[in-house]
Structure formats: C-alpha cells, structure tokens
Amino acid sequence: xxxxxxxxxxxxxxxxxxxxxxxxxxxxxxxxxxxxxxxxxxxxxxxxxxxxxxxxxxxxxxxxxxxxxxxxxxxxxxxxxxxxxxxxxxxxxxxxxxxxxxxxxxxxxxxxxxxxxxxxxxxxxxxxxxxxxxxxxxxxxxxxxxxxxxxxxxxxxxxxxxxxxxxxxxxxxxxxxxxxxxxxxxxxxxxxxxxxxxxxxxxxxxxxxxxxxxxxxxxxxxxxxxxxxxxxxxxxxxxxxxxxxxxxxxxxxxxxxxxxxxxxxxxxxxxxxxxxxxxxxxxxxxxxxxxxxxxxxxxxxxxxxxxxxxxxxxxxxxxxxxxxxxxxxxxxxxxxxxxxxxxxxxxxxxxxxxxxxxxxxxxxxxxxxxxxxxxxxxxxxxxxx
Amino acid sequence: xxxxxxxxxxxxxxxxxxxxxxxxxxxxxxxxxxxxxxxxxxxxxxxxxxxxxxxxxxxxxxxxxxxxxxxxxxxxxxxxxxxxxxxxxxxxxxxxxxxxxxxx
Numbered sequence: 363x364x365x366x367x368x369x370x371x372x373x374x375x376x377x378x379x380x381x382x383x384x385x386x387x388x389x390x391x392x393x394x395x396x397x398x399x400x401x402x403x404x405x406x407x408x409x410x411x412x413x414x415x416x417x418x419x420x421x422x423x424x425x426x427x428x429x430x431x432x433x434x435x436x437x438x439x440x441x442x443x444x445x446x447x448x449x450x451x452x453x454x455x456x457x458x459x460x461x462x463x464x465x466x467x468x469x470x471x472x473x474x475x476x477x478x479x480x481x482x483x484x485x486x487x488x489x490x491x492x493x494x495x496x497x498x499x500x501x502x503x504x505x506x507x508x509x510x511x512x513x514x515x516x517x518x519x520x521x522x523x524x525x526x527x528x529x530x531x532x533x534x535x536x537x538x539x540x541x542x543x544x545x546x547x548x549x550x551x552x553x554x555x556x557x558x559x560x561x562x563x564x565x566x567x568x569x570x571x572x573x574x575x576x577x578x579x580x581x582x583x584x585x586x587x588x589x590x591x592x593x594x595x596x597x598x599x600x601x602x603x604x605x606x607x608x609x610x611x612x613x614x615x616x617x618x619x620x621x622x623x624x625x626x627x628x629x630x631x632x633x634x635x636x637x638x639x640x641x642x643x644x645x646x647x648x649x650x651x652x653x654x655x656x657x658x659x660x661x662x663x664x665x666x667x668x669x670x671x672x673x674x675x676x677x678x679x680x681x682x683x684x685x686x687x688x689x690x691x692x693x694x695x696x697x698x699x700x701x702x703x704x705x706x707x708x709x710x711x712x713x714x715x716x717x718x719x720x721x722x723x724x725x726x727x728x729x730x731x732x733x734x735x736x737x738x739x740x741x742x743x744x745x746x747x
Numbered sequence: 748x749x750x751x752x753x754x755x756x757x758x759x760x761x762x763x764x765x766x767x768x769x770x771x772x773x774x775x776x777x778x779x780x781x782x783x784x785x786x787x788x789x790x791x792x793x794x795x796x797x798x799x800x801x802x803x804x805x806x807x808x809x810x811x812x813x814x815x816x817x818x819x820x821x822x823x824x825x826x827x828x829x830x831x832x833x834x835x836x837x838x839x840x841x842x843x844x845x846x847x848x849x850x851x
Contacts, residue, residue: 486800495766499847500824501795501802502810509793510812517791517835562794609812609822610764611771615791 363461365584366600368743369591370398371706376575376694377544378477383415387428387473390576390699394469395432398580398591402434405580406465409455410441411448411472412698414487418479428471445491446647448472449577449701450602450730450739456581457600466582467590472703473576474696484572488697491733493608505569505648507734509561511615512650516563518616519665523563527554528672529649530567530691536678537688540717542703544573544694554649568649573694577702579709584747593713598725599631599742607736618735621658628727628740629660636660639742640723641711642682643704645731646689656684659729659740678718686711686718701730705741712745751785751842753819754778762819785841787815789850792825792833809833813841813850827851 372393374386381389387410395402410425421427425439444451449472456468476484485503492498492507516522531551537543549567557566587594605620606612612619629635636659644659646652653667661682662670670676676684687693687707690700708726710716716723728741754763756770756778769776792811802808809825811833823841825833826849841850 482798482800482803485797489799496764496848497822500810500822501798501805501808502793502822503795503797503799505797506793506795506810509795510791510810513793513835514791514812558796559794560797562796564793608764608771610820613814613818613820615812 364463366457366460366581366597367584367587367594367747368579368581368597368705368709369587369594370394370400370580371578371709372397373542373577373703373706374575375542376573376696376703379574383419383421383473383475384424384427384431386475386574386576387424387471388431390473390578391428391432391469391471394578394580400467400580400590402432404467405434405469406437407456407459407468408434408437408439409452409470411452411470411701412441412474413443413445413448414490414697415474417487417490418484419475444737445732446645446697447701447730447732447737447739448698450741451737453579453702453705453741454600454602454739457597460581460583466586467580469578469580470702471576471578472699472701474698475574476572476696477574481572497609503561505561505564508648508650509564511654512563514615515650515653521668524551524555525668525672526649526653527551529646529652530554532671532677533646533685533689533691536686536718537692540688543688543692544571545692564648570647570690570695573696575694575696575699577699577706579702579705587747594747595709595712595743595745596747597741598744599628599740601628601631602739604737605735607733609734616654616664617658618654618731618738620735620738621655621729621731624738624740625659628742632742634725639682639725639727641686641708641720641726642684643687643689643707644684644729646685646691647695649691652684652689655729655731678720683720686716686720701739704728704730708743712743750782752780753783755781762817764821783815783817785815787813787839787841789833789835789837789839790814790820791835811850813839815841821848823848823850825850
C-alpha cells in the first residue's frame with residue numbers, strides 16, 4: 363500500500379444555507395480542488411458522505427450529481443452512509459483508493475441539508491440510525507440516546523451537568539473567532555442549564571444544532587504530494603470500526619467500543635500514543651459525547667473528562683486542545699459533512715493556518731462517530747512528511 | 748410474575764433481544780427462545796421533550812434502559828405515574844405490550 367497525503371481541503375460555512383444539497387457539495391469540492399495544484403481531469407474517483415439527504419430532500423444519486431456539477435465526467439462516484447460518520451468513511455474510501463493504486467488523485471465530499479425541514483421530521487430522520495426494530499419503537503431520539511448516556515455518567519461518576527456544560531462554554535469561546543461556525547455567541551454554564559430541555563438531562567445548548575453545509579478533501583500519494591500542494595499533510599492512520607447498533611448489544615453506555623477499538627488501531631498504525639497528539643477534533647454531537655469521546659480516545663481516565671474541560675485542559679492553549687474549531691456543538695452538524703469538516707480543521711492546524719491556531723501542532727487526530735456508537739473513523743495526520 | 752421472551756445463544760450463552768436470526772455476539776446459529784423475569788435495575792433514563800415525527804402527542808415521555816437481573820439491557824418506555832421517584836439504580840419491571848417494551 364502507498365502512503366497517502368491530503369493535498370487540498372475546502373468547506374462552506376455551516377448554518378442555515380439557502381443553497382441546495384448538491385450546490386453546497388459542489389462549492390466545498392471546488393474549494394478543495396482550488397486549495398491544491400490539481401486539474402479536475404486528474405481526479406479519478408469521488409466518494410460522498412451523506413446520511414439523510416434522500417429522506418429530507420427527496421434527492422438521491424447525490425454522488426453523481428455533485429461530480430457532474432463539478433464538470434467531472436466518467437469516473438466512479440460512490441455515496442457511503444454510516445449515519446454521523448458518513449464523512450469520515452467517505453474520506454477513508456478515498457485514502458484506500460489511492461493507497462491501493464486504483465487512483466493517483468481521489469476526493470471525498472460530505473454534504474447535508476437539514477434546516478429546510480421541520481424539527482420533528484429531522485428528529486425522525488436522525489432516529490433512523492437507531493434500530494427501528496427495537497430501540498426506535500420506544501420513542502427514543504438521538505438526543506434521547508445521549509440523554510441516557512449523560513444520566514448514567516452523572517450517576518456513575520458523581521459528576522453533574524454543570525461540569526459537562528463547560529464543554530459548551532469552551533466550544534462557543536472557540537467558535538467566536540471562527541467564521542465557518544453556525545453558533546458563535548458566547549454562553550455561560552447558567553445559560554446552558556437554563557436552556558430548553560430537549561432530552562433531560564440534556565438541554566438545547568448541550569445539543570449540536572440542525573445545520574446545512576458541505577466539506578471536502580483531495581488526496582494523492584505522498585510521493586506526488588509536494589508537487590501538487592504547497593503544504594501537504596500526511597495520513598499516518600485511517601481506521602474504521604463498527605460497534606453496537608442496538609442498545610441491548612452493550613452492557614455500558616459510558617464508553618463506545620467502536621471508538622476505543624479505532625483509537626487503539628490508529629495509534630498502533632501511526633506508531634504513537636495519545637500523548638503524542640497535539641490537536642483533536644472529536645465527535646461532540648452533544649456535550650456529554652465530547653466528555654465520553656475524550657476518555658475513549660485515551661486523553662483522560664474514565665470519569666475525569668468533564669472535570670478536565672472545566673479545568674481548561676482542552677482549551678486551545680490547554681494540555682490537549684479539543685475541538686479548537688468550535689466542534690459540532692457550535693460549528694453545526696450537517697451530518698454527512700462533519701467528518702470532512704473535522705479533517706479540514708486538523709489540516710489547517712497542521713499547516714499553521716487555523717483561526718484558533720494551536721502552537722506547534724505537528725500531529726492531529728479526527729474522530730467521527732455514527733449512530734449509537736455503531737460506526738467510527740479515526741484519522742491521524744502529521745505535517746512531517 | 749410476568750415472563751419475558753428473549754433469545755439465548757447455545758454456544759456463548761449470551762442473552763439477546765429478538766429479532767435475531769443468529770447470535771449477535773458470536774455469530775453462531777440455532778439461537779433459542781428462553782424466558783426471563785423482566786425484573787431489573789434502572790440503568791439510565793431520559794425525559795424526551797422534542798419528539799420524532801409521529802410522537803408529537805406522546806411528549807414529554809420517559810425512555811429508560813433497564814439492566815435485567817439475568818444480564819441484558821432493554822430499552823423501554825415508562826408508563827408509571829411517579830416519574831419524580833425515578834432514580835438510576837431503582838428496581839423496575841419490564842414487559843412487552845403491543846410489541847413495545849414498557850417499564851414501571
């Protein structure tokens with residue numbers, strides 16, 4: 363297998379966007395192509411991450427529409443779906459295509475259009491990632507699933523939602539300076555706890571907002587990367603795992619085995635440990651998710667993640683900066699686009715061009731999680747080629 | 748005492764919920780029906796205020812995960828009247844009603 367580099371990234375702003383799903387995908391892809399020295403006729407494969415596009419907009423065949431919208435013809439185009447990890451999976455497919463020699467230049471796009479649909483319809487569409495033969499029948503929602511995680515976390519670790527709310531406060535502090543983010547107004551712990559109850563103990567501000575947006579990346583072999591990009595970033599590990607798609611498949615909701623397994627494999631593949639990571643973008647679809655993920659990825663011991671955020675350890679200037687972009691909670695979570703927006707941020711951090719730049723960032727990790735921890739990707743990148 | 752129909756793998760012996768054609772944990776076939784009590788401890792719960800489409804009249808509703816004594820977690824909806832008494836760790840009963848797991 364060949365070593366692979368990311369040579370171009372691009373994204374639209376996230377939020378309420380009037381453009382169509384296909385238009386957003388095309389815009390993000392154009393930006394990623396213009397971010398490197400690649401002509402469109404050099405792109406040999408395109409993978410699209412999308413989750414609820416067909417359910418919410420009625421539009422299928424999205425990969426073909428986006429490729430043709432870019433003026434790219436004839437190449438294999440493939441949509442992948444792994445709920446909220448669809449974008450991370452699309453990137454991994456592009457990396458594998460290049461690593462295997464099937465293509466020299468491939469791209470991954472993630473796109474989602476959600477805000478034009480009523481909240482109940484979006485909530486129902488997202489609940490499609492619960493096992494509808496069982497868990498979905500109880501009226502459970504995705505905020506509800508993470509509400510279950512949060513309630514148990516509090517009971518088991520004698521933690522409280524005030525500590526967890528610091529995730530949101532930190533997220534908005536980072537988003538305040540990042541124009542791609544949807545929610546940029548600063549908030550206090552009291553405002554988070556005083557916001558509308560969505561799935562108790564989770565409040566509205568504990569939840570990522572329903573959003574529109576797209577993001578994209580172009581990849582090629584490392585030995586071509588310096589010709590095609592001024593600042594390529596090398597892929598040290600690209601791992602995908604699967605976990606429990608049904609709540610009754612697991613005995614604990616305090617750890618996602620798909621994440622712990624992906625992290626272990628990725629650290630092994632990259633030849634590093636969690637301590638070597640300088641900057642992280644992880645899947646904070648809810649405040650409690652950031653806490654659990656940060657523990658699962660090995661940055662903190664079980665039960666210590668919430669206090670770590672409160673103590674400032676995950677701030678941009680902290681010991682292990684987590685979600686310097688603002689994360690899903692503030693950037694927004696156009697589901698299929700998220701995995702690629704995370705990689706956009708890590709690439710910019712490693713190029714020294716991020717808006718909330720982590721000092722001397724050399725090694726970055728992106729973690730994308732789908733469903734009830736049913737799908738997961740972990741990508742480790744370095745600027746040391 | 749109400750009995751709950753579940754499935755058990757003859758090879759790894761893990762309990763699981765239907766539907767399952769083969770064992771969801773080890774992949775072995777010939778999974779068998781077995782009956783357990785439906786008694787367990789409230790592992791966690793959430794009070795849902797924002798419903799999915801079709802559930803607008805049901806909210807707020809409480810969904811819990813019950814850790815059954817036999818060692819299986821079940822997602823179920825609370826139909827009791829004393830929601831203020833719900834605390835993680837209390838003993839509850841789960842049963843199947845109209846193809847839906849209920850607890851109180």
